[in-house]
Every structure is written in C-alpha cells, then in structure tokens.
Amino acid sequence: MERTYIEDACKKAGETVLVKGFIDNLRDSKYMAFIVIKDITGKIQITVEKEKQPELLDTIAQLTGDSVISVKGVVNANDYVKLGGVEIIPEEITAESIADALPIIRKTIPATKKHKEVERSSIDQRIDYRWIDLRTDENQLMFKVQTAMVAALREFLLERKFIEIHTPKLIGAASESGADVFAVDYFDRQAYLAQSPQFYKQMAMAAGFERIFESGPVFRAEKSYTNRHATEFTGFDLEFSYIDSVKDVMKMEEELLTYMLKKVSEQYGEEIKELFGPEVIVPTTPFPVVDLKELYDELEKNYGFTVPEEEKNDLTTEAEQLSYKWVQEKYGHEFLFVTGFGVEKRPFYHMRDEKGVPQGYDLIWRGVEITTGAQREHRYEILKAQAEEKGLKDDVEFYLEFFKYGCPPHGGFGLGVDRMTMLLLNVGIKDAMFIFRGPNRLTP
Ligand code: AMO
Numbered sequence: 001m002e003r004t005y006i007e008d009a010c011k012k013a014g015e016t017v018l019v020k021g022f023i024d025n026l027r028d029s030k031y032m033a034f035i036v037i038k039d040i041t042g043k044i045q046i047t048v049e050k051e052k053q054p055e056l057l058d059t060i061a062q063l064t065g066d067s068v069i070s071v072k073g074v075v076n077a078n079d080y081v082k083l084g085g086v087e088i089i090p091e092e093i094t095a096e097s098i099a100d101a102l103p104i105i106r107k108t109i110p111a112t113k114k115h116k117e118v119e120r121s122s123i124d125q126r127i128d129y130r131w132i133d134l135r136t137d138e139n140q141l142m143f144k145v146q147t148a149m150v151a152a153l154r155e156f157l158l159e160r161k162f163i164e165i166h167t168p169k170l171i172g173a174a175s176e177s178g179a180d181v182f183a184v185d186y187f188d189r190q191a192y193l194a195q196s197p198q199f200y201k202q203m204a205m206a207a208g209f210e211r212i213f214e215s216g217p218v219f220r221a222e223k224s225y226t227n228r229h230a231t232e233f234t235g236f237d238l239e240f241s242y243i244d245s246v247k248d249v250m251k252m253e254e255e256l257l258t259y260m261l262k263k264v265s266e267q268y269g270e271e272i273k274e275l276f277g278p279e280v281i282v283p284t285t286p287f288p289v290v291d292l293k294e295l296y297d298e299l300e301k302n303y304g305f306t307v308p309e310e311e312k313n314d315l316t317t318e319a320e321q322l323s324y325k326w327v328q329e330k331y332g333h334e335f336l337f338v339t340g341f342g343v344e345k346r347p348f349y350h351m352r353d354e355k356g357v358p359q360g361y362d363l364i365w366r367g368v369e370i371t372t373g374a375q376r377e378h379r380y381e382i383l384k385a386q387a388e389e390k391g392l393k394d395d396v397e398f399y400l401e402f403f404k405y406g407c408p409p410h411g412g413f414g415l416g417v418d419r420m421t422m423l424l425l426n427v428g429i430k431d432a433m434f435i436f437r438g439p440n441r442l443t444p
Pocket of ligand 1: 195196197198220228229230233235237369370371372373374412413414415416417418419
C-alpha cells in the first residue's frame with residue numbers, strides 16, 4: 001500500500017491509509033494507547049483500544065518517543081480527539097526504528113504536582129544532537145520558511161532576466177580582507193575558501209551576463225562569538241549591469257525584500273506568529289535612507305548615544321542596534337539603508353564619488369546588518385589605484401584583468417540568508433542554521 005502524508009490522511013475519514021513517521025507523543029495506559037505520529041506535513045493520533053486489539057500490544061510495548069513507525073488503519077472523524085478531531089484506528093503497527101532515550105531536552109517540560117520543571121538543553125547541547133533537535137515543529141517550520149524565502153528571491157530575480165551562477169569556493173586570493181580568510185592546502189600551494197563570490201559576480205558582468213545571482217556558502221575566519229556571526233554561512237549575492245548609481249542597487253534590494261516578505265507572510269505568517277511570536281511585516285517602499293554622520297547625530301540627539309569621533313566612519317554594533325529604535329520611531333519602518341561610510345572601512349572595489357565617498361551602503365533590518373551593497377568601480381585605472389592604495393597588488397591582478405577588455409558599469413549586494421532567517425523568527429544564529437559553524441564548532 002502506498003504511503004499517505006498525514007495532512008492528506010486527516011482528510012480521508014472512512015478510508016484505510018498507511019502513514020509513516022516519528023512518535024511525537026505516546027500515552028500507554030491500562031486500557032488505551034494513544035500514539036501521536038508526526039511526519040513533515042503534520043500529526044495525527046493513533047487510538048488503540050487494547051481489549052479490541054490484543055495483536056498490537058507487543059509492538060506498542062516496545063515503542064518509545066521518537067521511534068519511527070508505520071501505521072495502517074482507518075481514518076476516523078472523532079470530535080473528542082483534540083488534535084484536529086481525527087484519529088486512526090490501526091490495523092497494523094510496524095516499529096521501523098526504536099529510539100533510545102533522548103540525550104537532550106528540546107523544550108522545557110513544565111513542573112507538575114509530582115515533578116519539578118525540566119529545563120531545556122542549551123543550544124550548544126542541542127547542536128551536538130542537531131538531528132534530534134531539528135525534529136521539532138519550530139525547527140521544521142524554520143526550514144520551510146527559509147525555503148520559501150530563498151524561492152521568493154530566486155523567483156523575483158528570474159522574472160527580471162537574472163542568470164543563476166555557481167562560482168568556485170576554492171580560490172587563489174582573498175576578496176574581502178586577507179585577515180579573515182581560511183587557508184587550505186591545495187597540492188603544493190595554498191588556496192583559500194571564498195569569503196564572498198564578489199570577484200566572480202563582477203567577472204560575470206565583464207562576461208556580458210548583465211544580471212546574475214548566486215546562493216552559496218561563504219567562509220569567514222572570524223573569531224566572533226556573537227549571536228549573528230558564523231564562520232560559514234549562506235550568502236545570497238547578486239550583481240547587475242548598466243546602473244546609473246548605487247540608488248539603482250538599493251531600489252532593486254528593497255523591491256526584492258518586499259516581494260520576499262510578502263510571499264513569506266502569505267505562506268507562513270500565521271504559523272510564524274504562532275510558533276515563534278514575531279509578526280511578518282511586509283515593508284513599504286522606498287526604505288528609509290540615512291547618511292552615517294546624520295545617523296550618529298540623530299542617535300546622540302534622541303538617545304544621548306555617543307561614540308568617539310574616530311569611530312564615526314563605520315557603524316558600531318551598538319549604533320546598529322539603536323538605529324532600529326530610531327528608524328521605528330521616525331519612520332515606522334524595520335529597515336534602514338545607511339550610506340556614507342569612510343573609505344578606510346570599505347573595500348577597494350566600491351566606486352567613490354567626486355568627494356571620495358564610497359558609493360555603497362549597509363542595510364539594517366531589526367537592528368542587524370543583513371547586506372552590504374555598492375556600485376562598483378569598473379574603470380580599470382581607478383580600480384587599480386584603489387587596490388594599490390589598500391596594499392593589494394599581485395593577489396588581485398587576475399581580478400583587475402576583468403576590467404581591461406570592456407566592462408559595463410554595475411553594482412550589487414550580498415545578503416546573509418542565516419541572518420535573515422534569524423531576524424525573521426527572532427532567534428539566534430545558532431538556532432537559525434541547519435548546522436552552525438563557529439570557531440569552536442566543526443561537528444556534527
Ligand atoms: P559582507 O561582508 O557585508 O559583504 O557580507 C554580506 C552579508 O553576509 C552576512 N554576513 C554574515 N553572516 C553570518 N556570519 C558572518 N560572519 C557574516 N558575515 C557577513 C551579512 C552581511 O551583510 N562582497 C560583499 C557584498 C557585496 O558588496 O555584494 C560582502 O561580502 O548579512
């Protein structure tokens with residue numbers, strides 16, 4: 001017999017179905033056994049009246065929480081069943097895999113008259129057994145939401161003539177900063193893990209692709225122990241040609257994110273609210289924009305927040321967080337474009353205006369940076385001089401070649417997929433990643 005997904009089985013009252021999944025809950029009492037079985041689409045109760053079905057008792061006695069079972073039985077509509085008013089009266093139960101007692105507590109178990117509260121395991125303990133942790137409704141929803149998020153981004157771009165590319169992750173030179181790069185042995189040479197598809201996104205512009213995007217792994221050798229840094233994360237990067245200024249890049253990004261949030265809200269808004277709490281807010285366009293200097297002035301004026309003058313060429317973490325309060329109060333918005341960063345804080349490939357200001361931005365969502373974007377310098381001589389000014393020469397020679405044989409003006413940005421997931425659901429980055437990678441974490 002063919003397997004039926006549980007969400008479909010729930011609609012088949014009166015029919016015999018075969019369902020398969022993990023045991024989500026098990027209550028085995030003297031006369032009755034109630035087994036809640038869960039697959040990726042939902043949960044359903046299996047109700048056993050023991051007297052009527054003595055042939056099932058041996059199997060039921062072996063079962064433990066999280067064991068995997070197959071159940072063949074008749075779907076029965078029953079208003080007394082709390083879980084959706086439907087149950088399965090089994091004919092056969094097969095134990096496919098019996099689970100040992102679980103090594104982690106996935107959710108706090110509230111105190112009862114007889115037992116004290118059992119505290120939830122820490123995120124690090126849960127990551128040790130991530131596959132068990134990932135079985136929760138919350139975690140499974142998280143990855144369905146992430147799928148919808150990335151699918152919406154892709155959909156938006158495909159409709160606008162973007163081409164999807166896949167660039168190498170083993171590279172010969174650092175693109176962002178030499179300090180944060182992982183070196184790996186590459187036969188008799190040294191290679192690096194890509195910190196960004198930056199150089200290759202731009203190569204695609206020189207190749208006349210006009211509009212490209214890539215979703216892929218990004219590696220950063222940063223010893224950061226924050227709730228928003230990982231040493232490997234998923235980047236969603238795009239680049240497009242024939243722009244007039246960085247404003248075109250910002251416009252593309254705000255339209256892209258608005259589209260994505262609308263899709264996520266329609267598909268999962270209610271479930272997200274129910275399981276994680278936050279509302280999915282579809283933003284209005286245009287997003288607010290502020291110059292870095294003006295932002296520091298505003299933060300000082302409104303909240304008495306100050307930083308030393310020499311730090312005002314970059315956005316500090318505290319300022320980033322506080323900017324959320326400000327943008328909400330001033331614009332009733334969750335997003336904020338920040339422009340006007342100092343040359344010394346931006347990569348050499350950002351185009352600069354006549355005053356030398358890099359034509360780039362950071363996009364802050366709910367107080368956390370999710371993007372860096374910019375118009376790029378596509379004029380060979382200027383780009384070469386900017387690279388030299390940053391002390392980069394031989395390493396970027398191959399990249400500079402991209403601009404020697406014709407290259408349109410272009411720009412683009414990079415989004416952190418894990419950061420977006422984390423901010424959307426109000427969890428930490430370790431929770432938001434399938435498996436987190438940090439300075440102390442290389443397994444599982
Ligand atoms: P940037 O270095 O700002 O820009 O990275 C782009 C986005 O990637 C995410 N991100 C991270 N996420 C998790 N852990 C980290 N350690 C981490 N570092 C960055 C953030 C960030 O905004 N080449 C440019 C992009 C471009 O100009 O197109 C770049 O890599 O969400």
